[in-house]
Amino acid sequence: MFGFFLQDLNQQLRQAHTDFISTRLHTNDLIVKTYRGQTMSRTEIELLYEDNIITDQRIVINSLFSTSYDRLVALHFLPEPEQLEEQLERVLFELKIDAHQQQTHSFSDVSQLSAIPDESEILFMTGTHFYIDAGSIKYDESEKVWIVKLKLAEDFHMKQDKDFIYSLNDDKKTLKNCIAILLDNIRHALPEELDKIFDGLLHMYPQNAKWISALKFHCLAKYYQYPDRMSYTEALRNYNKALSLWSECINDHNDRLNHAVDIGKLYKDLAWFYQYNMNDNQLADSHYNLSIELNQLAHASAATSANEHIDLLHRLSDIYENKMKLITSELNRKQDYGLLAINFKQEEIQARKNRNDFSDYDQIIISAGQIARLYKAINKYDEALFWYEKVLEIELREEPICYYSIDEIYKEIIQIYTDRQNPDDYQLVKKYKLMMHENLLKMNHVSSEFDYSDKDEKTEIIRGHL
Incomplete structure (x- = not known):
């Protein structure tokens, strides 16, 4: 019976999610902030903190996840510090949701459907993914509460x-x-x-x-x-x-x-x-x-079916790429397999475009990067550069910008120009090295909000709160 209940709830929440996102996009109110208060064991929050000091984390919610627009409402669900049971800690999750994100599990404002509308509730479906950026777990001494900042993450396996x-x-x-x-x-x-x-x-x-x-x-x-x-x-x-x-x-x-x-x-x-x-x-x-x-x-x-057709093209491309890796001496055969892998990957991209589904967007970008890599593997450098430039152009337009992905593309482009050993490419190598350096500065700036050199000291301070 519970399975039928979850199925019905998921269908209703999915419809509410569609309406919720449509309204947000229409009003250009794209960033949503919500809060959730709950208790966690000291051991659990300590492990979460220590893992988060220098590493981004991705978590998956394994239950329905209720949050509120109102920070005070979320805090109201927490016991007072002096009322805490032994080995428990007060935790406040601060959630940031970008309505532009498309490949996510359903969530919506359910205030009008709730028995307690004053809670201003946003409900997330089981299986929702969130990011915890490195260094974003803090202990607020004044409120005696852990602050865990979550960002809604897309689930590309959904x-x-x-x-x-x-x-x-x-x-x-x-x-x-x-x-x-x-x-x-x-x-x-x-x-x-x-x-x-x-x-x-x-x-x-x-x-x-x-x-x-x-x-x-x-x-x-x-x-x-x-x-x-x-x-x-x-x-x-x-x-x-x-x-x-x-x-x-x-x-x-x-x-x-x-x-x-x-x-x-x-x-x-x-x-x-x-x-x-x-x-x-x-x-x-x-x-x-x-x-x-x-x-x-x-x-x-x-x-x-059309969906199976796309999967088949993806699989055939992957097979020919693996066959290409089996060859160590017959360069013509290796190139033939590489070109077959590329052809199937291009067919896959076109099939995804024809399907005209938002969930294909990221996979199309990934496939374009794979084509660039395949051309590079068979020494077709001009074609590889063409595809790397296409992917780079898209990545630079993305919000938020993924500086790590851009850094990897710059490395590939620089390596191609270096391997070609063409005197005319010297200035291009300098150009892309400069661009990579500027990207690295931006990437470091984003990470600089947390001083990793103080890891041990911060760990000891935080343990003092436990």
């Missing part, structure tokens, strides 16, 4: 309904899309946790047991190939189990579920395993070829 729904009249395909996303989103789940998840799914959907079990074994295979829990035997055993089940699904002639997509993914992951875990380039190459064959089969299938 999926929209369109990513799952193949057809309003095809519940089975929609179900498969929803479950298949687990492959990339529970990679750190323990085997016993995966058992619980998939046992529950098998209990709910026994008629789909074959492909659900195949996904489970694929997830287990990926789990066992991570360095901190690597077991080559277990990884290969689970890959083979998954492959056997997917092959049975193909033989069932259920083309509507387009299982070629899933087998193509599996062969790609298995090839990656052979390439980077086993250092077996021959087996890696043969499995990449099998993946290409299956992905192209899925690409030609009428059952492939």
Whole structure:
């Protein structure tokens, strides 16, 4: 029952979020500040503080997150200092929300829907991401409260309904899309946790047991190939189990579920395993070829949706880039694979543009940077410079500016001009080094609000408050 409640709440909050953002954009009132008061354990806040001294942090809220426009209302929810239970601390979260951000979980002003409208409540959905900038956790001695400054963060792994729904009249395909996303989103789940998840799914959907079990074994295979829990035997055993089940699904002639997509993914992951875990380039190459064959089969299938089409282009580009890395001597073949990777990446960009969805914007920028990197890898420097300049132009227009990303682009451009060893490039190297220096000054200025050299002293001071 609770699941249905959350689903209904999410739908209502999503609609309210759309209206809320629309109003903010219309009035050009884009920055929203809200507050939340709560108690935290001393151990928890100390660890959070120490991690934050010199490092930005990203946190994910694992419950509904209620905040208020009114700072005093948020403070009202905190017990008085003398009433605190032992080992607890008063914490005030100060949230900054930019209405321009698009790839976020739902949030909205729910004051008119609340039983207590005077609380001026802004409610955030479970799973919302926030940043804590380095040095932004302080202890306010006068109010006896920790101040933790949060900034709403975009979640680029978040999926929209369109990513799952193949057809309003095809519940089975929609179900498969929803479950298949687990492959990339529970990679750190323990085997016993995966058992619980998939046992529950098998209990709910026994008629789909074959492909659900195949996904489970694929997830287990990926789990066992991570360095901190690597077991080559277990990884290969689970890959083979998954492959056997997917092959049975193909033989069932259920083309509507387009299982070629899933087998193509599996062969790609298995090839990656052979390439980077086993250092077996021959087996890696043969499995990449099998993946290409299956992905192209899925690409030609009428059952492939527009969203799957974009994923296929992305995957094919990635496969050819990895094949390119397998080659050490045959430079012509390496260049051919590089150009194929670039072509698929350009097709992906165009497909995302055609979809005309705001959530594709950041991925288009990332893909453009990947094209620049690929051209550089096959020594096509003019083309690489063209794409790096395009990405740089976009990054310089972004708000807020990501100085780190810009610094990396400058480094790549300077390296290209240096590697070409063209006397005419000397002035360009000087130009970009100067631009990189100016960017570095801006980056340091942003970070200078907190003096990292005082880390130990500040740690001791803060411990004095605990």
